[in-house]
Amino acid sequence: MVHSGEQAAPTLHDLPEAGAEPDHSDGSAAYQFLGTRWNLQIISALLDGYTRFTEIALLLNLNSRTLAERLKHLELEGIAVRRGHNQIPVRVEYELTAKGQALREVVSEIRKWALQADGQTAMEVIGETNGGRYAEHDILRIR
Amino acid sequence: MVHSGEQAAPTLHDLPEAGAEPDHSDGSAAYQFLGTRWNLQIISALLDGYTRFTEIALLLNLNSRTLAERLKHLELEGIAVRRGHNQIPVRVEYELTAKGQALREVVSEIRKWALQADGQTAMEVIGETNGGRYAEHDILRIR
DNA sequence: CCGTATCCTCTGGGATACTG
DNA sequence: CAGTATCCCAGAGGATACGG
Helix, strand or coil: CCCCCCCCCCCCCCCCCCCCCCCCCCCCHHHHHHCCCCHHHHHHHHHCCCCCHHHHHHHHCCCHHHHHHHHHHHHHCCCEEEEEECCCCCEEEEEECHHHHCCHHHHHHHHHHHHHHHHHHHHHHHHHCCCCCCCCCCCCCCC | CCCCCCCCCCCCCCCCCCCCCCCCCCCCHHHHHHCCCCHHHHHHHHHCCCCCHHHHHHHHCCCHHHHHHHHHHHHHCCCEEEEEECCCCCEEEEEECHHHHCCHHHHHHHHHHHHHHHHHHHHHHHHHCCCCCCCCCCCCCCC
């Protein structure tokens, strides 16, 4: 991408060509989008009120190159908007559009799942380790 | 993977080392997992009752190599189980565990989102195109 | 039918350095 | 601070062929 016009997921908007084969392939654009690395985490961060570029980069420990690309993608999808307050020092804020806010439910469910999944995993671990102590793994952190 | 023990997402189970830096980085394993290409689609397919290997491969237009790897991963995560009926011709079925079934809510929310996202997008498109006809794009297909 | 084994290409994305 | 520009490579994953 860096090479010739960065571009992550097929921009939601796109259809293989009206006359092509009844291709069920690509799977819904939504899955494609949500299934793209970092997108969920970034959205999650935005939902939690993190709006600054650097803030998010630090939070997710994500390099600026990738974050910039993803945010640009979110903008194209109409999921987030960039609001640049031209002042010194530069201050930019990203926030979710209605479409982006609508993902709150999705993220919410994911968090629920992660929690119970953690529980189940913990039980498995407990089963195979002795003592009431948790092993030094299986701690699902939800950002 | 084929090369040296294929392995997609960090197996949910894993922690950078108890004594490491308070690394908030990696983001929850759940996001890592759901944010891995194909996982969501495969789970969605399983939720919809598609249980056969070939069936899923065709449905998602996914090659066997990748599908096999992902399914193996799902098994390791305790999200799906492989049930091999030893008969001729070979017949294998994959089904979700309780942990996997729990993802139904997540998938459900994603579908809802995709639908309304589609609506919003359609409206935008309508706004910039004339006539009541939809442009030949923006058709969100849900797996 | 259900995979595994190879080969091989493409690109995601980290590291690093630099601008406005 | 908020990116952009490069360099660069491990690894995702498609195509193809084969095996139980």
